[in-house]
Amino acid sequence: MFEFILPLSLVFLVLYILTVQFRRTRKHGEPPLIKGWIPFLGKALEFGRDAHTFLAAHEKNNGDVFTVLIAGKYITFIMNPLLYPYVIKHGKQLDFHEFSDQVAPVTFGYPHVSSGKFPGLPEQIQKSFRHLQGENLDCMTQSMMGNLMLVFRQDYLSGESEWRTESMYQLCISVMFEATFLTMYGKPSHTNRHSGMVTLRKDLVKFDNMFPLLIARVPIFLLRGTKAIRQKLINFFHPNKISSWSNTSVFIKERAAIFEQYDRLGDIDKAAHHFAILWASVGNTLPATFWAMYYLVIHPEALAVVREEINSVLKASGIKADPNKDLSLTREQLDRLLYLESSINESLRLSSASMNIRVAKEDFSLQLERERFIQVRKGDIISLYPQSMHMDPEIYENPEVYKFDRFFEDGKEKTDFYKNGQRLKHYLMPFGSGSTKCPGRYFAINEIKQFLTLLLIYFDVEVLEGQKPCIQDPRRAGLGILHPATDIQIRYRLRRD
Ligand code: HEM
Ligand SMILES: *[C@@H]1O[C@H](CO)[C@@H](O)[C@H](O)[C@H]1NC(C)=O
Numbered sequence: 001m002f003e004f005i006l007p008l009s010l011v012f013l014v015l016y017i018l019t020v021q022f023r024r025t026r027k028h029g030e031p032p033l034i035k036g037w038i039p040f041l042g043k044a045l046e047f048g049r050d051a052h053t054f055l056a057a058h059e060k061n062n063g064d065v066f067t068v069l070i071a072g073k074y075i076t077f078i079m080n081p082l083l084y085p086y087v088i089k090h091g092k093q094l095d096f097h098e099f100s101d102q103v104a105p106v107t108f109g110y111p112h113v114s115s116g117k118f119p120g121l122p123e124q125i126q127k128s129f130r131h132l133q134g135e136n137l138d139c140m141t142q143s144m145m146g147n148l149m150l151v152f153r154q155d156y157l158s159g160e161s162e163w164r165t166e167s168m169y170q171l172c173i174s175v176m177f178e179a180t181f182l183t184m185y186g187k188p189s190h191t192n193r194h195s196g197m198v199t200l201r202k203d204l205v206k207f208d209n210m211f212p213l214l215i216a217r218v219p220i221f222l223l224r225g226t227k228a229i230r231q232k233l234i235n236f237f238h239p240n241k242i243s244s245w246s247n248t249s250v251f252i253k254e255r256a257a258i259f260e261q262y263d264r265l266g267d268i269d270k271a272a273h274h275f276a277i278l279w280a281s282v283g284n285t286l287p288a289t290f291w292a293m294y295y296l297v298i299h300p301e302a303l304a305v306v307r308e309e310i311n312s313v314l315k316a317s318g319i320k321a322d323p324n325k326d327l328s329l330t331r332e333q334l335d336r337l338l339y340l341e342s343s344i345n346e347s348l349r350l351s352s353a354s355m356n357i358r359v360a361k362e363d364f365s366l367q368l369e370r371e372r373f374i375q376v377r378k379g380d381i382i383s384l385y386p387q388s389m390h391m392d393p394e395i396y397e398n399p400e401v402y403k404f405d406r407f408f409e410d411g412k413e414k415t416d417f418y419k420n421g422q423r424l425k426h427y428l429m430p431f432g433s434g435s436t437k438c439p440g441r442y443f444a445i446n447e448i449k450q451f452l453t454l455l456l457i458y459f460d461v462e463v464l465e466g467q468k469p470c471i472q473d474p475r476r477a478g479l480g481i482l483h484p485a486t487d488i489q490i491r492y493r494l495r496r497d
């Protein structure tokens, strides 16, 4: 785990020498400026340790908009969620994709897409995301159910109804990883499951553990072994291999077809793009599934209500749950599981810590309210940090408490949440905002719902006694769903009734 400390200190030293250029002072009309005592790194270390507390403290001293120097970047945080819409709708001077266009190719190992070498490619990639919605989402949802049943049945549902023990995170990632993979990329033509899934998953976890460092632009060659693991992961998606699989989603087929139009993309480059999508599709979903399951299992009263809701939707549709037969639920039926959806959203509220980033394309004056403007410099980052909103006691009473029905009221979804007496347009943002909003969000919520539905109708699940509660590992602050710092032992058995 600590093998990268030495190279890291080397990086810090180089960065230190480069700091001379970071001697900025606040100008008229700019938000309060906070620099750390370590030039360049600024407040990065403190931010990484506990972003939410860090930002709350600065909000108290500096007001709801301020600029912080973090790892060489000047980041202006807009803390007040009533101001979010001014940033989210702002098109002209703020760039949504500059950051991901810069960082993603280096992290996943494909050539820069918007370098002019591949005319039209960024637009086509962007358009391919529509296949994660609408009609194709129905196909993926149906296919996901079959794949979840397959993995559950073969690995967890076999025969006897004795109690068995397992680690909760382990269960979530082994089932969700493989079922998601099969749904997106398809299966080998003559069997139902790929060999090498366990190795692929373990390699992805190793790569993912280095993800925060890669995003912080630590060069991959300093992270021992990571480059070789990434190459192995990429090779799994060689175009010849993918084209031999069947039941591949329209989304992945469409992307493969797009890549074929570009002679300058080599096979390994295409494979690296497919690998990046694997990461996008499971990187946040696996920990999100864990927290959704964890909070339900440690709150038996919530679990009972959600299980009852699932049973009544099944009953109303005349469906009898039988572990030997495939269970299928239409999107319409999934949409009716509102307690379940509320419980998932509540766990996302508690576990998501993604930062929404926009880059200023020029010096300009950003309007934040009717009479309020702030001066922004070219290259500065404007950031929303929704975790601060998710944990605001004015918006969510007792925000640290899990209330499975927080987003449910009078038989329907609750959508009115307030700040300073004003109704909020955005109150739950685990999936980003505006034009960088996650295109996989509907699929993600559906698949977590399906996982929990199968789990609750087929299994009794309990946490083994005498264990400490799971706490969040802060290392993903800013990057998505936080991981659990430790796993937790459960016991499960087939339900009898
Ligand atoms: C709970 C699960 C998930 C969470 C919390 C999540 C969150 C996010 C967030 C916050 C972003 C925006 C990043 C930015 O600001 O640039 C994003 C982007 C993205 N997500 Fe998700 N995501 C989830 C699941 C998925 C799934 C299942 C898929 C695919 C099937 C997916 C595909 C993508 C893609 C392709 C992008 C990049 C979009 C672009 O470049 O415009 N995500 N996700
Ligand atoms: C694969 O696709 C075929 C034809 O569309 C379908 O009948 C079959 O159920 C699918 N198999 C899986 C495992 O999804």
Ligand SMILES: *[C@@H]1O[C@H](CO)[C@@H](O)[C@H](O)[C@H]1NC(C)=O
Pocket (backbone or CB within 6 Å): 338, 341, 342, 345, 407, 408, 413, 414, 428, 430, 431, 441
């Ligand atoms: C849960 O959140 C998703 C996306 O964030 C939203 O579309 C959905 O309406 C929410 N559902 C409930 C019950 O809160």
